[in-house]
Amino acid sequence: MAQKPSIPKGTRDFSPLEVQRRQYIMNIIRKHFELFGFMPIETPSFENYGTLMGKYGDEGDRLIFKILNSGEYLKKADPKVLEDKNEQKLTPSISEKALKYDLTVPFARYVVQHQNEINFPFKRYQMQNVYRADRPQKGRFREFTQCDADVVGSDSLLQEVELIQLYDNVFNDLGIQGATIKINNRKILAGIAQMIGASDKLIDFTVALDKLDKIGQEKVKQEMLEKGISNDAVEALTPIFSLSGSYDDKLATMKELLKDSAEGLKGIEELEFIQNLLKDYNFKSVTLDLDITLARGLNYYTGCIFEVAAPQGVKMGSIAAGGRYDDLTGIFGLKDVSGVGISFGLDRIYLVMEQLELFPDTVRAGVDVLFINFGEREAAYCVGWLSRFRESGIKTELYPESAKMKKQMTYADRNEIPYVILAGENEIADGKLNLKNMRTGEQQQLTPEDIITKLTD
């Protein structure tokens, strides 16, 4: 009995058109990464268990895919642990590798491991798949592609300015108009926590605030109260939740509110510096918006944080994100290396572009020309020409069997092949080929050289 074929939940097969469209997006992102001076690296699909565990919080640890050891993996397992069916204790003894959960932690590991070969400041990009045992839903998969650009070894805010321009260039080149780069600064959040007297609860404060988009103001406040932040403190947040106006207006209001917090004012100053360097820059596709409630879940951020929202009318979580972290490589033993980076979510950008119909028609699968197969002798005549067409850069195929004409033409139609070439007895005798334009139906008997010229014009 044959198996009914399927693939694991949350994973996907990509058809030729989908691969071409994904490549189209990745090529544009890659092009701009390189124009901005980022260099590619790649890390393995799986890392040592200890490299990943404990880096993403308890929830992250749970969502990391672990790889079972080979061979007699139970040999050294504690019988008591097996008897108790204690997975938490057993797992580290039967799994020494895990699939990567994001590109950032493996990158930090890479920087520390290769620190003697790296020329700092190190600007690297990385476009690879990551894996999460998350519950699949729209725009959320168990295997997906991240496209990251980071600079480590420089705390210059020029990087933040450049990364904002990089976002703008990528989205412009993809044709995505109207995305919003939301920006905030962790130092401002620390300042707010200080101002409301909740500095000791900064992480709880940030984690709760991060959920504002999803659960709303009331529930965020409730969570803060549950975490032991005082009622007065929570109430003091009200003006911040309702902050409005331009980037400059909001910054001015916050500057006043945070006047007693040195750290908060430092955050304000950083955002002013960035705004100032961008004042002559003409944004091509995105809007930059100060969002004081933007928190980002990840604990390693310490300075500016970014999140890019899809254009209005497209229902999709954030399509890109990023921020500055002052000590990510510290966990692997290299202290005081500041970094800042951004990440594009390929899979979500794909969905946005699909919904907005932004893929150009030129991005297609399939060849430029199909040679019809009339039989052994005719096919042999065509084989010689195939090479010449391909050498001229024309994607060319010969139908492999001398099947019925209708079948071959249907094949061409279904694969949206724009031209078909018919070479029967007459054409062979004349040393010519009959070119049919599949869109217009027009046919012309031409020399192969003329056809090549026509198709490569």
Place this chain on the structure above:
Amino acid sequence: MAQKPSIPKGTRDFSPLEVQRRQYIMNIIRKHFELFGFMPIETPSFENYGTLMGKYGDEGDRLIFKILNSGEYLKKADPKVLEDKNEQKLTPSISEKALKYDLTVPFARYVVQHQNEINFPFKRYQMQNVYRADRPQKGRFREFTQCDADVVGSDSLLQEVELIQLYDNVFNDLGIQGATIKINNRKILAGIAQMIGASDKLIDFTVALDKLDKIGQEKVKQEMLEKGISNDAVEALTPIFSLSGSYDDKLATMKELLKDSAEGLKGIEELEFIQNLLKDYNFKSVTLDLDITLARGLNYYTGCIFEVAAPQGVKMGSIAAGGRYDDLTGIFGLKDVSGVGISFGLDRIYLVMEQLELFPDTVRAGVDVLFINFGEREAAYCVGWLSRFRESGIKTELYPESAKMKKQMTYADRNEIPYVILAGENEIADGKLNLKNMRTGEQQQLTPEDIITKLTD
């Protein structure tokens, strides 16, 4: 205490230069795959456990990386199996996914699963990583990249002819001269087995013969004897082991030897057909050689088989391989779909090209131009020009800090950046930039527009 960072055995980090070189090879392979009419697909990194297990023999099953289930994966495990530490029985109950071992089986699964969307004959290519828990050695890794092109749904030998030309074009474009495509036909092997009276031991015969390269004639004969093939039969192989001469000579000798085997003669006929269609083809890089002892380990091959040996003087196993299989999709319930395909081993091709120094100097990491950072005011002046340079397709970066000149120039040197731009007070006053050629040391004060013209010429 910080962890000392490392990566799992048999995996690799790729530096910027390595990624660029790998991309260079992949782009050439991709280009020719597409010129020959192959369309890209991608399948997930992991498949369902049952999709992969049992498809590669016992050895293969052992080398497949299994992924541990999430959560309380021991809950339903049989306590007896746990007590006995019986891995073989436990594994299927705690692992429902496995990393892909090659691209061929997932492709067969894809074809069956998507048969209603596919327009046959289906020419697909796939360039993805595969995973094997094999013992690492030179040219053998636990994560490596395969580049496969297959046609399914046609038994036309025109495909074999095209695939040979595809090999030739790819190796030519990579600059690899002198590789040998060894060709044979499984039907000839079946004919030989028949001729020597060992038809009932065809698989043992093929498996032993496949080791000829590695263990030599005597040990192959010994293995055949151990598998119960008669002494007379094994001795009858001697003329085949010592077959020599041109492709045509060897074919003529074999035709005589196999005159009583219909299947063997069919194999000969197929190789004649291929040779005949290639007689006017000018090989650009490779030699086609008939190797009657070529067997290929995989059991699914039924017709022509290929293996490409690196140029003489390069110690490396095969760098590409392939063959025809008549019923690969049968295991997933779709019968009678003939296919033929070839696979390029990216990692080995890389090692060959490195050894032969075939990577062009133009394949490099790093930007075209570095703007030196003289301070806040000067940097702000440069920021405006960065965008213009990048819009003109010039890879450009600004050193992020106003560090000492020596430090910035060392950075440019180490990253092999060909041009550096210096913009100090004078240049700002004149609206110019000072362009330094890092190879010659020559400096010129030019307008930014002139520099852009110069660098994009």
